[in-house]
Amino acid sequence: MVKDSKNRTRAKPGPKVAEEDIKHERLTLRVHSDLIRILQKRADERNMSRSAYVEGLLIAWVQADPRNPKVDSKGKLVENAPSPLEQMNANSMKFGAKWADFNRLYALLFGQSAPEKWVSEPQDHWFGQEDEA
Structure with missing residues (x-):
């Protein structure tokens, strides 16, 4: 929810997300500003946010390791x-x-x-x- 100028709450604009697709966890990294500039450049090349770009890298790494359970493109475990x-x-x-x-x-x-x-x-x-x- 977002508060407007009259201090009322309203729903955030944008598409509704199914409850099971809501991301409940946050990952915070402390990194050097040079690394941030590189990641931003690579994210811009893919027309993505830096956060989405890094998330995609992490998911690809998890998917590459055959010891891990199968996850989808959002990082959720694939049922069954x-x-x-x-x-x-x-x-x-x-x-x-x-x-x-x-x-x-x-x-x-x-x-x-x-x-x-x-x-x-x-x-x-x-x-x-x-x-x-």
Whole structure:
């Protein structure tokens, strides 16, 4: 709600958002102003807000890691999607190819391969809200 000049509240203009699509969490980062300028430039190139651009980067990173549960383009868990362990057991070749892609990306970003133990031990690496490990 927004207060107008006569101190009345009115709904914010714009499309209504379904309750399940409302973003309830906020992420705050302290970053150098040079990084902000770079992120702003890249966001402008994509005609996005800086926040939406960084959110897209984070979602792409989560989607790239085959140990994570499946998330949609908004970062929400996809209902009834198989768990990472179920995906690995159902099609180990596809899981292995996705791991190889992620490992290349990890190496490009961090200068070393992702730890082998992240994928070599057959376990479900995802901890749900009830587990919080």
